[in-house]
Amino acid sequence: DIQMTQSPSTLSASVGDRVTITCRASQSVSGWLAWYQQKPGKAPKVLIYMTSNLESGVPSRFSGSGSGTEFTLTISSLQPDDFATYYCQHYDTYSFIFTFGPGTKVDIK
Amino acid sequence: QLQLQESGSGLVKPSQTLSLTCAVSGGSISSGEYSWSWIRQPPGKGLEWIGYIHYDESTYYNPSLQSRVTISADRSKTQFSLKMSSVTAADTAVYYCARISSLRMDVWGQGTTVTVSS
Numbered sequence: 001d002i003q004m005t006q007s008p009s010t011l012s013a014s015v016g017d018r019v020t021i022t023c024r025a026s027q028s029v030s031g032w033l034a035w036y037q038q039k040p041g042k043a044p045k046v047l048i049y050m051t052s053n054l055e056s057g058v059p060s061r062f063s064g065s066g067s068g069t070e071f072t073l074t075i076s077s078l079q080p081d082d083f084a085t086y087y088c089q090h091y092d093t094y095s096f097i098f099t100f101g102p103g104t105k106v107d108i109k
Numbered sequence: 110q111l112q113l114q115e116s117g118s119g120l121v122k123p124s125q126t127l128s129l130t131c132a133v134s135g136g137s138i139s140s141g142e143y144s145w146s147w148i149r150q151p152p153g154k155g156l157e158w159i160g161y162i163h164y165d166e167s168t169y170y171n172p173s174l175q176s177r178v179t180i181s182a183d184r185s186k187t188q189f190s191l192k193m194s195s196v197t198a199a200d201t202a203v204y205y206c207a208r209i210s211s212l213r214m215d216v217w218g219q220g221t222t223v224t225v226s227s
Binding site for chain 2: 001032034036038043044045046049050055087089091096097098099100101102103
């Protein structure tokens with residue numbers, strides 16, 4: 001099975017900072033990679049799908065990129081509403097399995 | 110606007126079967142464009158995908174849970190369900206249902222808490 005890891009596990013940042021979160025796969029994967037934001041007590045919300053497609057209604061400060069085994073979520077200018085936990089999610093088209101990364105918590109510096 | 114709402118047993122005894130239902134309103138679960146999934150989140154931990162059902166009723170499960178999980182759909186009631194047998198304390202979690210579109214989960218329910226305890 002493909003394993004997903006994320007780094008860092010926790011990130012302390014300030015409003016206005018550029019933030020990058022990395023998601024790595026244990027082997028080269030297709031571009032079926034999505035990113036979610038989750039706030040305490042709430043369901044996750046999808047931000048990016050198919051590596052780099054911005055979900056409707058999501059601010060343009062969020063962007064995704066990557067290929068092979070390394071994918072990134074970038075927040076160009078961190079806003080107060082962005083302090084949350086972020087998860088990557090991959091879909092394996094051979095085994096039909098979804099896998100979530102362990103999450104990255106973005107908190108206030 | 111599509112909405113999903115989980116319901117079911119909030120407290121389950123160890124070794125028994127957990128049963129949850131996700132009611133879908135504002136849309137059909139028969140569309141070939143979408144699949145329907147269950148995800149869970151143990152207290153203080155990350156997200157774990159449980160499985161999903163496709164519009165043609167084919168099902169796919171997390172290999173680590175496959176032997177204990179069944180997902181089914183009731184299209185007449187526009188809902189789909191999760192059954193998980195032989196539960197233990199490790200199955201205590203918030204359980205979410207979600208719609209899958211273009212291989213991302215784009216609409217989520219609010220989640221329901223299931224506690225496994227005697």
